Amino acid sequence: MEFIMIDAALFDSLVGKLNKSVDEANKIRNNGKDAKLEQWLDGQEVCEVLGVTKRTLQTLRETGKLAYTMVKHKTYYRPKDVQAFLDNSIKKRGL
Numbered sequence: 184m185e186f187i188m189i190d191a192a193l194f195d196s197l198v199g200k201l202n203k204s205v206d207e208a209n210k211i212r213n214n215g216k217d218a219k220l221e222q223w224l225d226g227q228e229v230c231e232v233l234g235v236t237k238r239t240l241q242t243l244r245e246t247g248k249l250a251y252t253m254v255k256h257k258t259y260y261r262p263k264d265v266q267a268f269l270d271n272s273i274k275k276r277g278l
Contacts, residue, residue: 223252223259232265243268 224232229249230240243249250264 222262224262224265226258229260229265
């Protein structure tokens with residue numbers, strides 16, 4: 184085993200800089216997640232927008248009529264995909 188000796192002040196300075204870097208990296212990582220997830224809708228929001236039940240929403244996913252993404256066992260929908268589904272539904276009904 185090899186030992187390296189450094190001045191206590193230098194060690195404290197290095198630890199401080201390392202902690203600052205870790206804090207900044209965590210802040211960037213958390214801000215990026217929040218910003219991206221705000222652009223997506225969860226299942227409850229989509230049910231409210233479409234006026235459907237959770238089971239109907241699941242059927243729309245299974246049949247490929249509504250695009251979705253899963254993140255850690257939670258389903259998210261892009262607003263533009265929900266809008267496209269609504270537009271297609273309106274066209275099919277001739278409204």
